[in-house]
Amino acid sequence: MITPYSTQHAQCSVDIDNLETLGLLGRGCSGTVLKAIDRSTNTLYAIKTVHNVYDRAQRRQILTEIQTLYSVATPWLVDFYGAFFKDHALSLILQYCDRGSLDALVRQHGAIPERILAHMTYQILSGLQHLKEARHFHRDIKPQNILVTSDGYVKLTDFGLARELTGTFDMAQTFVGTFKYMSPERVQNEPYDFSSDIWGVGLVLLECALAAYPYGECGSYIDVVQSILESPPPALPTDAFSTEFQDFLNDCLRKDMESDVPTK
Template sequence: MAGLEDLKRRLQPIFFDADGNVVPPPAADGTSDDSSSDDCEVLDGGTVNLLSRSSDEYNISKLGFHKRTTRPDGDYATDKAYRCSCHDMHIFDSVGNGASSVVYRAIYVPVHRVLALKKINIFDKERRQQILNEIRTLSAASCYPGLVEFQGVFYTPDSGEIYFALEYMDGGSLADIIRVKKFITEPVLSHMLQKVLLALRYLHEVRRLVHRDIKPANLLLNLKGDTKITDFGVTSGLHDSVTMCATFLGSVTYMSPERIRNENYSYAADIWSLGLTALECATGRYPYDVNGGEADLMLQILEDPSPTPPQHMHSEEFCLFIDACLQKDADARPTCDEKYEGPGVDLAEYNRSVHDPAERLSQIAHANQYSL
């Protein structure tokens, strides 16, 4: 109990949902108080209108969505549409569950393509900002190689659900690989890290975004050998190089020390999360003790020396990369430009080796059967 009381004295109040994710603190009336929340309105005809504080307006219906950006003089500067209808989808089965969503495998009938449908309830006020974050990030980079490809979003009025149509990553996540293989060998992991670092560099340097939830479950693979970042529900934008985030959101497990202390933070927070993720994948276990609960875990991250890879099992270059990512001082961490590179491997062959061939053939058969 001493550890918990110490944490309470040192930190501002922290609130968690049922899945261990940090959420905005409740307001005085008991509701969630997120200063960046945006307005939501259900219009006649089954259309959801999401109005962003950045003057972006999103009209989402069962036929897809329109994005409009308004100039200061009131005129529309841009008008972009995505047609992705609920009638164009044939849903097969659930392939995963997150803290706020369920993901299904589906066929996009017009082109007979397998997609992932991510379902979120629009009437859950705490999730609306996540929906807007996902739409903003994905629609602006729908085909960037290191991010999961975005096909569109639609609304089903009968259920009140928003569905994101995303690229189906048939290789699962790094968390799935750890469960099957126990750990990821250094040569394979180094190539995965190269792809993730390129995507993070795009988010940081081009989009000015902090992902805020890098972890094994949010790094996805496909059987072609790609590794991509997903889940942009808690991203935060930095409008210039000196702006810092101050919001406490994301998975505590991979949260950097400056975020746990409720200090301002920036892109280096993602580098810490990537370092922990890489270390977990390389060793097959999360490097901190999680048995004592969230408060004890946060104290370990703040007070204990940063974890390091077993030097007798990993190369000096890999150990130096992990040590650099897990510097307690955020300014001492590398940027995405400073990469770790290892020997060449065939990621496509490796990703295929993880999965049961019979299960893969069954998935292909289901898709082909519907197409026929």
């Protein structure tokens, strides 16, 4: 169903009254992502909506914080056009990336060759470095949060959003991300920093190279956590991937990670 938007508390560069939803792009435990079009310009957008934001006193503060966070402009972060509240839900107007997420790309096409992963890696690390220089880090690196466009750009999305909403949802800080992609310090409920993002990058790249989650899809929560804490990362097939790429992933997935971006 195509539905026009109307709302309160809008802080947007897009006229919300001109937006119509065209379909569902994705659904998570706390909200949805819809494809939308601006009827006046025929521009496509992604509308990410997080439900159950009830605290009225925090709404404007959250809008300001999220706008500040997304003001870190770079080609490697998804473009942000505004945010608004409606019916206890927070909606973000974001760039529409027409090739979808890395998760969808791997499910559709299988393992990604090293030469393409190298190009993607440069862009992902550039985006994270840009966030770091602005004193932010992502906190939720996973294939679903890395988007691809038809002109070859790889863009990070959902960066820092969980932190801005932690107080509203009363979520435990350490478990705001998808646990399968959490670094060892996060699964142990220890303080974490930028190095946790680098761990996530390594795990995502390894998954893209193998076309499967590196620590097994069928294991229980405890099994996955134990693998994250104790197991070395799986080796890549040597006939398809270089030693340098394997070494790079091993650096990303060190258990004693420092807060520096690998540069090999």
